[in-house]
Amino acid sequence: MKLLVSMFLTFAKIGAFSFGGGYAMIPLMKKEVVSLHGWLTIQEMIDIIAISQMTPGPIAINLATFVGYKIADFPGALAATVGVITPSLIIITVIARFFFKFQNESKMQWVLGGIRPVVVALVAFAALVIGNTALHDVKGYLITAIAFIAVFIFKIHPILVIISSGILGIMLY
Amino acid sequence: MTHKETITAAEKVPKNKAFLLWELFKTFFILGGFTIGGGIVMVPLIEKELVKKKGWIKAEEFIDMMALIQSVPGVMTVNSAIIVGYRLAGPSGAMLSVLGGALPSFVVILVIASFFVRFNQYPIIQKFLLGARPGVVALLIYAAISLGKKGIRDKKGILIFVSGLLALYFLNIHPIIVIIVSGFLGYIIYHEGRVK
Structure with missing residues (x-):
């Protein structure tokens, strides 16, 4: 029970501090799930991010479900997933009541003016940390380079990028 | 001024609450099941379904909603389900929309997680x-x-x-x-x- 509460709270924290989409949450998820609680290894976390690109739903939900299930079976999956959702449910329901009043409030825009650049820093940091773990030979760098060209220049969809990278992995390793 | 317009925009929204809740659950379940990778991809799909096809939300109000959820923390997909559900059917609408949206990924990951340890050995x-x-x-x-x-x-x-x-x-x-x-x-x- 203590574990379930801890998992709920950890994922609620992740939900409450996620700005700017799934990738920006990776450093926070790594800190909490890998470094502090040791619920996953960094390898497993990267694998789930890869799986997330090929399955429905946002990374945060997928990671919560996976971690919860791995640590405490179905109740764990439920506790962690509900944890990610709860902050949004509270924040948005409260704000929706004062919907238009909030719209005119520029204070949040000032705060976001500071958060937006740091979201970029979070994603860049995620790329560095995950790169450190995922890339350990020339083949890895080669796959990253090909995948980057595919997505950056040819605008290939991320699902296809991950699937093709995996197939390249099967061929090269 | 725009507030009044947006409130009257709810004309096409079904009066039957149970039907509305079911429709919200169903819509977000389908959207949640088909948005691979999650995130911002879902926004145009919600717009197509609820603004253009069903006409339950006015276009301008939808833009305001999406601007709002991007200025608060939380997972985009989850936030959009909650705000749309809440505006159309109150707290129960928010709950059912987010439940519908999260259920497909929850089930898929449960299945993957239960096989992952074995999968991983191949x-x-x-x-x-x-x-x-x-x-x-x-x-x-x-x-x-x-x-x-x-x-x-x-x-x-x-x-x-x-x-x-x-x-x-x-x-x-x-x-x-x-x-x-x-x-x-x-x-x-x-x-x-x-x-x-």
Whole structure:
């Protein structure tokens, strides 16, 4: 029970501090799930991010479900997933009541003016940390380079990028 | 003024609450099941379904809603389900929409997780993952670049970006602290900019 509460709270924290989409949450998820609680290894976390690109739903939900299930079976999956959702449910329901009043409030825009650049820093940091773990030979760098060209220049969809990278992995390793 | 218009826009919304709740659950279940990778991809799909096809939400109100959920924390997909559900059917609408939206990924990941340990032992899966991991790195680099183009607009932004990255990478500071401090910095910097 203590574990379930801890998992709920950890994922609620992740939900409450996620700005700017799934990738920006990776450093926070790594800190909490890998470094502090040791619920996953960094390898497993990267694998789930890869799986997330090929399955429905946002990374945060997928990671919560996976971690919860791995640590405490179905109740764990439920506790962690509900944890990610709860902050949004509270924040948005409260704000929706004062919907238009909030719209005119520029204070949040000032705060976001500071958060937006740091979201970029979070994603860049995620790329560095995950790169450190995922890339350990020339083949890895080669796959990253090909995948980057595919997505950056040819605008290939991320699902296809991950699937093709995996197939390249099967061929090269 | 626009508030009144948006309230009357709900004409086409079904009067039967149970039917409306079921429709919300169903709509977000389908959207949740088909948005691979999650995130911002879902927004145009919700718009197509609820604004254009069903006409339950006015186009302008939808834009306001999406602007709002992007200025609060939370997972985009979850936030959009909650706000749409809440506006159309109150708290129970929010609950059922988010339940519908999250259920497909919950089930899919449960299935994968229950097989993962066994899957993981096959050499072919291990090799696939060895290739997929560098692919993830490429997606992250790409995301950082495209977010950077939108998110960093002036010198102050560059300063926040650089100090944030240094704090995360070299000082190993907790991301939540980095986010809070940068929000606080943003408040001070852009507030003063406005006053002048």
